[in-house]
Amino acid sequence: MQDKITISESLQNYISIIELVTGQYSIDASRIYSTGLPMGSGGTLATLTGFPDMFAAAIPICGYGDVTKMPLIKDIPILTFHGSDDDVLNVEKPQGHLLIH
Numbered sequence: 802m803q804d805k806i807t808i809s810e811s812l813q814n815y816i817s818i819i820e821l822v823t824g825q826y827s828i829d830a831s832r833i834y835s836t837g838l839p840m841g842s843g844g845t846l847a848t849l850t851g852f853p854d855m856f857a858a859a860i861p862i863c864g865y866g867d868v869t870k871m872p873l874i875k876d877i878p879i880l881t882f883h884g885s886d887d888d889v890l891n892v893e894k895p896q897g898h899l900l901i902h
Contacts, residue, residue, distance in 0.1 A: 806851045806870070812844065816852060836860040839890065842881075849874045863887055 808816075823830055835856050837845040842864025849859055850870040858878040883890070 806873075808851050809847075812847055812851060815844070815848060816855070819855070830855075832857050834858050834860065836862065837864065838862045839864050842866075846870075846874070849877055849879075853877060863890060865890055 819833065822828065823833070833856050835845045835848050836859060837843075839862075842861030843866060845859050845861040846864070846866030849856055850867070850873045853874055856877060858880070860880045860882075862881070863883045
């Protein structure tokens with residue numbers, strides 16, 4: 802399943818920045834976390850599924866992710882938040898995506 806993950810240009814740019822910073826500074830690579838709000842939380846989950854060995858944990862907030870890819874990140878600690886009053890991403894109607902709540 803990992804070989805079927807599509808890596809967008811923006812996701813590759815994000816990973817390149819992390820690699821650049823961890824290569825230039827004294828950063829504990831075992832303690833890198835990802836977070837984001839709505840679209841950023843979708844990006845967070847895409848990042849985790851594309852690069853599951855790069856992140857120690859994640860905090861996606863009020864977002865979504867592809868449920869078919871969740872087995873790839875089952876061992877990564879994830880703290881999620883999603884309010885039931887969200888009128889943009891409805892918690893009750895995920896339409897093929899896992900809503901983070």
